Amino acid sequence: MVITSENFVLVGALLLFVAVMAGKVAYRFGAPALLLFLGVGMLFGLHFISFRSVEMTQFIGMIALCIILFTGGMDTSFEEIRPVLGPGIVLATVGVVLTAAVLAGFVWLVAPWMGFEMSFPMALLLASTISSTDSASVFSILRSKKQGLKQHLRPLLELESGSNDPMAYMLTVLLISVLSNSSDGNVGFGMGLVYLVVQLVVGALSGYLIGRLAVWTLNKINLVNHSLYSVLLLAFIFFAFAFTDLIKGNGYLAVYLAGLVVGNHKIAQKRPLTVFFDGFTWLMQIVMFLTLGLFVNSDELLRPEVLMLGGAVGLFMIVVARPVSVFACLLPFRNFSTRARWYISWVGLRGAVPILFATYPMMAGIEHAELLFNVVFLSTILSLVIQGTTVSGMANLLGLAFDERESAFNVEMHHDDMKSALTEVEVNAGMLEAGHTLKDISLPENTLVMMVCRNGEYFVPRGNTELMVGDKLLVISDRSEEELADTYKNLGIDNVMKVG
Structure with missing residues (x-):
């Protein structure tokens, strides 16, 4: 079949339709919908579509991740996360570093036994790409379940997953710089630490200020065509990411914090904006997971030694690396029971973000980058299958779940000047x-x-x-x-x- 614009649109429409139907099936059987989106992409990539563009995959992932993080922040109530702000920030920063360090040690030790010679910096790069929990997976699974969680666990898990991607991103970029032997490659520990701190501080400050600017603009501009408010807010999202990156801050952190600021202030057309971004976020999640599924090379992925290493990394992440980092990070916080700490350890879902970060070494031409990508891909699938399908069951098993009571009144306050x-x-x-x-x-x-x-x-x-x-x-x-x-x-x- 000759590839024309019309054929491209037809294939895209079929992909979206099949993905939505797969999501419906996933919801009925309690499986993560995002896992089936990934599977649909792999199926089409195996039999119908040849897609291997790293640049396009990264671009789609970047756009989608900006929307997902902003919407996650916008839907997060600051009053809900206030009691868990301390542990959430520690998990999102120190927890990522600890997870990467523990996992890197394991990879460095076991890789030679499976036929792969790997330096410790390379093992640390692999571990860094998969060190953060995935906001798209956590948000979609937790919010689709009609189930409450005790001890403020849901806001804690959402805060962690929404804010820990920047740390994993910075670790990944820093290690790529070290391994690529570029002009910026001689990065010592001290300069690396300074780089991380600057990225966090600049990203946080930029995100807060741009969020406040977005709130002020939305409330003052008084657009006659209300549909343009969503377009204006989209412009602020992409500006927050690109401008923050330009001034050497972390754009993903800025986008998440801007969403948190916008979502916790009264803004014009808030209800229509919330509805728009909820649907648009699902579209971005589907497109990102489909793209990553299309991108993977199934022949390389299914090599026995790759399957062994990917499976070992995924299981070690679930059983050892994640629990060790969670228990270590929560030591200073006494308001979580042991059962709650085990549950936090269990809901360390991986998803599209680690797979997306695993394309960065391929762009940089790092040796063994293809192997790294395949291992991260397999580990992510393992996480979604094992952890994603048992989020509710584990909460019930540990006695941390309760049925959320739905409001008997479906009422919205639309007037932004009403302080009610x-x-x-x-x-x-x-x-x-x-x-x-x-x-x-x-x-x-x-x-x-x-x-x-x-x-x-x-x-x-x-x-x-x-x-x-x-x-x-x-x-x-x-x-x-x-x-x-x-x-x-x-x-x-x-x-x-x-x-x-």
Whole structure:
């Protein structure tokens, strides 16, 4: 078949359709959808499409990762991650370095037994590319499960996966510089450490400032065509990445922090923007995983010695390297039980990001770069198969899961000038001790009960409306969420959830 523009579009449409259908099948059987996206790409690459462009693979991965990290930050509530900010940052920085060091030692020792002579810097490069957990995998799996996690585990895992890619990226780039013997190749430990610190500081500062600029612009520009707000925010995302990289900061960290800033401020058209970026992020994830699946060379991947090394690296990562780094990093933090630490160790999912980083040595012409890519690819598949399919099961096994209660009220506040908070309160017996009518119960000051849900039916209450245990109240208040949470706690009202 002659490759024309029309044929290219046809193949792209078929790939997306098959990937979406595969995602539906994956959801039904509890498998990670991203794993099947990868499988679809490999299947088409094996029989129909020849695609081996490292440059195009990197470009697609870079664009997709910017969108994924920004949306992950935008969907993360700072109030949720505040209690786990310390351990999250330690896992995202020190944890990546420890994982890389432990795994590199293992690779350096076992590679010769499998027929591969590998220097320690090369082993460290391999370990660095796969040292971070994958935000796309973690976000999609955790958020698709109707399951809550105790001890603030979900915000911790999302914070770690969203912010640890920059450290793995910097380690990868630094080691490529050392191994390539370029003019910048004579990088000592001291200069390497300075380089890492500068990248982190500049990236964090740039991401915060560009995020604040994006918030100010979105609220002041007053666009007549509301569809252009998403275009404007896309421009800020790519500007954050490219500008930060230009001034020698880490662009991926800047993008994630910019998303965190935007998502935790009131902005114009926030609801439509959230919906747009949710769908666009899924598109980027599908495209990235399909591209990486198409790129892999199945003949090289299935060589027995490559399968052995890839399997050994993947299993060691799951069973030893990840748990060692997690337990070491969480030593100073006493608010996590041993079971919670084991669960954090288990949800160290790898995904598209390690595979993407594994293409960088190929671009730089590093010796054994093809082997490195195949080993990382196999290790990632192993992680998605073993860990990705057991996220919920492991939480249940360790007694850390609970069913998330969905709000009975599907309400959104669209006016950005309204300083209001909507909460859903479930009536308990303690609230009815002073009387069973609405006027008898104690609620925070400056609050109003707008609606009551009882057995799936809704009605607007009056002061003399009698309440029952289990009724759900839609409450509006002009107080901050923090003040409301404290007041509810003092009043003995514990079954409260945010609405909208």
